[in-house]
Amino acid sequence: MAESLLFSFAESLIGKLASRAVEEASLAFGVHSELQQMKATMALIKGVLLDAEQRNPLSSALSEWLRLLKRVFSDAEDIADDFQCEALRKHVVKTYGDSSRKVRHFFSTSNPLVYRLKMAHRIQDINTRLAKLAAQRSMFGLQIIHQDTRVVHVREMTHSHVNPSNVTGREHDKNQIVKLLVQDVHHQTLSVIPIVGMGGLGKTTLAKLVFNDTNIDACFSLKMWVCVSNDFELRNVLIKILNSDPNPTENFNNFETEQLQNRLRNTLQGQKFLLVLDDVWNEDCVRWDDLKEIIDSDVEGSKILVTTRSHEIATMMRTKFSNFYLLECLSEKDSLSLFLKSAFEDGDEKKHPQLLEIGKEIVKKCGGLPLALKTVGSSLFSRVDKKEWESIRDNEIWNLKQNEKSIFPALKLSYDQLPSYLKPCFASFSLFPEDNEFCCSHISTLWEALGFLPPSKESESVTDVTYQLLHELWSRSFLSDYIDYGTDCSFTLHDLVHDLATYIAKGEFERIDLRNPKISENVQHLAFTDNNLLAQAFPLTGLRSLRFPFGMNNEAFLNTILSTCKYLRVLELCCYEYESLPDCIGKLKHLRCLNLEFSKKLKGLPDSVCKLQNLQNLSLCGCIKLQKLPKGIKNLISLRSLSITTRQLDFPEEEIASLTSLEKLIFCSCDNLVSLFEGILLPTLKILSLHDCKSLKSVSFHAISNLKVLNISECDKLELSMSLGNQIPNSRLKSLILKDLPQLVTLPQWFQGSVNSLETLAIVDCINFKELPDWLPTLICLKILVIFNCPNLLSLPENMHHLTNLKELKIIGCPELYKRFKPKVGQDWHKISHIEKVFIVGLENKEEC
Template sequence: MAESLLFSLAESVIEKLASGVVQEASLILGVHSELQEMKATMALIRGVLLDAQQKNFLSSALSEWLRQIKRVFSDAEDIVDDFQCEALRKHVVKTYGGISRKVSHFFSTSNPLVYRLRMAHRIQNINTRLAKLAVQRTMFGLQIIDQDTRVVHVREMTHSHVNPSNVTGREHDKNQIVKLLVQDVHHQTLSVIPIVGMGGLGKTTLAKLVFNDPIIDACFPLKMWVCVSNDFELRNVLIKILNSVPNSTRENFNNFETEQFQNRLRNIIQGQKFFLVLDDVWNEDRVRWDELKEIIDVGVEGSKILVTTRSHEIATMMRTKFSNSYFLQCLSEEDSRSLFVKSAFEDGDEKKHPQLLEIGEEIVRKCGGLPLAVKTVGSSLFSRVDKKEWESIRDNEIWNLKQNEKGILPALKLSYDQLPSYLKPCFASFSLYPQDLSFTCAHISIIWGALGFLPPSKESESVIDITYQLMHELWSRSFLSDYDDMGNDCTFKLHDLVHDLATYIAKGEFERIDLRNPKISENVQHLVFMDNNLLAQAFPLTGLRSLCFPIGMNNQALLNTFLSRCKYLRILELSSYEFESLPDCIGKLKHLRYLNLQVSENLEGLPNSVCKLQNLQTLDLCGCIKLQKLPKGIRNLISLRNLIITTKQLDFPKGEIASLTSLENLYFYHCDNLESLFEGILLPTLKKLSLHDCKSLKFVSFDAITNLKGLSISQCYKLELWMGVGNQIPDSRLKSLTLQDLPQLVTLPQWFQGSANSLETLVIADCINFKELPDWLPTLISLKILVIINCPNLLSLPDSMHHLTNLKELKIFGCPELCKRLKHEVGQDWHKISHIQKVDIDESENEQEFSE
């Protein structure tokens, strides 16, 4: 299935070939015409890739052709990235010209003539292979499709009939939606209520239950059911609605104009209270929806439209002013079991097979509450009583079941097929992680940035801003679950079957290797090893882009071999690395963008060759408790965006930190000897700063960070927070502030008031001496989230809390006296917070745990 990612790779490489860096390098090296030839041939091949990806399962020859294209495009991307590496190297040499001889020697890999000849040879090899593949494309009868808008699998049309006795676990949902439909909503002529949820949840089945409910029959004289699917052309939707009108005469509409359609429909529904179901809506074009709505908004007051969709964006677009979306949840475990028994056994037969029921319990858990998954698996076992067959399905991937067009794989894969090409590799990368993991936007931004999945940033836009936008797209298409926006970051999970879908899609390119899945695909590019004993089998591989070693890598000779072979690595993870130092050859990984050494408790130093890694975007040294200091020359890491440090050094050379001109996020963890930071320098690019458990830290020049958006301080007991009486940082852009376990904190320092126009999230936790929120708190006009945890001496909130009109969420835990005063509706200070939409007050005296 990794072939589905090929189109996005082609687009990425072609875009890179057109970049200014590559154009300049090609002219200097005298290979401009060759690269233009490469780009043109790639564009020819890209034109037929979308059609080829749909047909490759029909032909082994076509599949092999696509695999060869994948290899040559990946090799071409390495060449393009090599030009970027060379440009960065030259920039460093030019920037530190005062020591140019030393720096040039430090970075040099070959003389210019040798480099030019080597690159020209590589480009010629690529062009020869591309030309051969371009000729071969005519053998397969492929069509040219320029944009990734083609839908691989189109869902069949739905109908309104359903037998309620065949539906399990949706009675409550049906009643809730019926209640929404029959109530009057502020004298609106037409109301729209969307049902939103991922594929396989049973949105259409629920809509059918509602459509056929007697209460709906009594309330709406005219009912219509339309399956919209991917076709939202106004003319076609109008025809479907006209044909769905009960007892209407079927007409030949071929010669009708749109004007005639809309007149005919308006005449039918004028003066009638109608109920219309628009099932399976995918189109996000607001203009088309507004056109349709304007035509049909002529019924009697109280007319309703029920929409089913997987897209939160569509739901937001279509719902009317006083209506809300109905977010459909997974079935309970009890309802899932009941549905499974119905699907797998004849009525009553389950009692004869207690052993099969036990296995069925485990199968049901794998289905994660998705009704379609439960039915798909249960139906595949119907009338089968062989225990081994049941165990085989329990121990196997759900995708290995025989799937028809109504199975769970097509249902979920349809959502994947609809993704724009730039989101497909982002989704596939989730397969590298275990199930049930809680992701953060901050971490995913590091991975997607390292793999080159993020589009170029716009002015004043950070990498995490771009990642946030892409994740919001995935959430809006119902790929992400438990989505929680915390202001400075967000967390989410993947439903188990959505994670399985990512694994299915990514197979052959992204792989997790463990004892259950020890086989490595020949063309794999991203590998996660879960066991040290499985490492040896990866030796033939040289084209890896991501390599994650098992926790506690303990074979240095093996590591040396990997680093010398896998020279195109973008990601290298060595968590809990067991040795005192890294091999010096790590400096040869010039494409490396993410180096993770967290919790390597024996690591005492990094080789100076690390500073050759001009492409490095993230260096994670969190938990390296024996690390004496950062290597000299850290300022040469001019692409470094994220630096996470645990070290014994007393201070950081001002020139080194100030020279990191790409640095956006800086985290200090357990730096016990550090006493001061940022005196006499400016850090204009820094967006987020975290200071955790730096016990000796006394002073931080916060005014050096002119564009700081996120600040987190915890367990820094000696830190001076006040910066002088009344001092503020003017024009501060701070959006998120977390203060945790700071016994010196009694009230908020005055200088935070400089963020009055920008601060959106404020968290104060475990500050046992914190006594008051300042009277100027209501000047924080942008504040949306306020969280106070385990601050027992905080007894009241400011009287002017009602001025915080943008405050949407308030959480207070572990503050016994304050919680009593804020008790819902009856507390003496309830009036101060009654205007807030979401209030969560825990009146128990038990301490709450807080994780940043």
């Protein structure tokens, strides 16, 4: 299924070949015309890739053609990156080499003439292979589609009939939605209530239960059911609505749009109606507004019930006083009931106690998704062989026999609808284990290193761009347990969504474990879970990313990998078991991410690491024996993120100040550091985290006036209360988290400089914190306020109602605040009652509004 990622790769690669660095390098080395030829042939081939992706099933010949194409595209990407590496190398030599012979020698490369000939030969080889593949495309009858605006295959049209006895676990949901539909909403003539959730949750089934409820019959004089699916063209939707009459008297297919809208308005005139729009995919608000204007009949209480997988569509369609209904997975009890109903004749499960126990494990795998429970259960109906049940339990759901109504098509339909730039992002989730909790900052490191992120705007960080893409995936119901912190977010994947990512990515992204020990020949992104499986990795030379298991303890294997996989972009070596890295790490000139977190035996890095001008992320947190950073770290001119644990006394601040791309800096357990940023400026830094730096006394925050995110925790000696003369009046801080700081009594005055920008404020485990300043209500942008375990905080400032943008307030472990602000009954409840979401936890009780 990795073929579905090829169009996105082609788009990205053509953009990279057109970059300024590649253009300049190709002119300098005399290969500009050859590179232009390469781009032109790629553009020609790209035109048919969308059609190729939609061929199902792929013929063996077409599959092989796409495989060869991916290989030559990958080789072309290596050339583009090689030119960029050369440009960065020259920049370092030009910047530092004039004053240092050592720098010039350190970054010396092969003879320029030899390099030019080698690159020319590689480009010629690629052009020859591309020309051959381009000539072969006509063999497959592929059509040219230049833009990813395809209409995806949609499921069959739905209808309104349902047998309630066949539905399990949705009675409460039905009652809640019926209640929303029958109530009058502030004299509004037309309100819209969307039901939102991932594919396979049973949104349509729930809508059917509601549609056929007797309370609905009593409330609405007219009911209409329309399956919209991917077709939201106004004329077609109007025809579907008119045809929803069970006894149509006319054929509306020959009507013009004007006639249709007149006929529909006449039909709706004076009637209180319920219209169900099932399976809506359209995100064009103009089309929706056109339809809504026609069907708004000025009869109070008319309602539209919408089912959709998209949060964005739900937000677009809902009306002023309504909200969308987020449909959750079934409970464990209801899941088991539905599974047993599908797998056994009524009561027969009692005859097979062994199968029942296996069935409970299968139910857990289905994660409360009704369609999955029914699909898997039905596949086992009338089968009593224990081995068959165990096979289903131990294999991915994709190995089950599928039909058009099964779980796989239901979920893959959402994937097919993704824009091409999101598909490789989604596929990358397959590298992580099930039940993994993700955060935006971690994912942004991976996606940037692999070139999945679109270019950021001038004011955006890489994390900002990733956050937007994740929000889009969440809006399409791919992400679960999504928590938005304003500047970051966390989420998980439903097990079956994770399985979908694994299926989609197979052959390109692979996670090697005991269940899946084999490696595809053309894999580019590889994650190991066990050191005993490392021997499976030979021969592999085209790897782009490699995640070793925690505690990697095979130094000989690492040396071999570093020597053969010279195009690595990502190398993760968490909990590495040796005191140093091989010096040949410096030859991985394409490397963008090096993760050595919690390598507790690591004492130092070779200076050759500083040859990695493409390196964007270097993570050394938890490396408690690391003596110092390598010499020449200023040469890492692409470095965006640096997280370190070090024993050194003097941080190389002047070298760090030379890193003009640096956006994120994390200090963790740097026990010997006393001060930071004295006499330097870090204008590009946007995220700073200081954690468990026991000796740290002072930080010159003036050096980082463009900071957006500041996290400080367990820095007992750090002086936070700077004098008034040290205020930072124009700071851009958006998120501030202060944790486990016994010296903190109130917020330092200098934070007031962020009055026009701060969105998230959290004060956690500060046992001596006594007051929030009177100027707190002037934080006009504040959206989230969290106060956790601050027992000496007795009150909140007056004028809390001035925080009109505050959406969420959490107060946990503050006994006096719990008494005063207890929802609805506390003496000061009225001061915060305007906040949309209030969560207050006392010593033993909790209240939420």
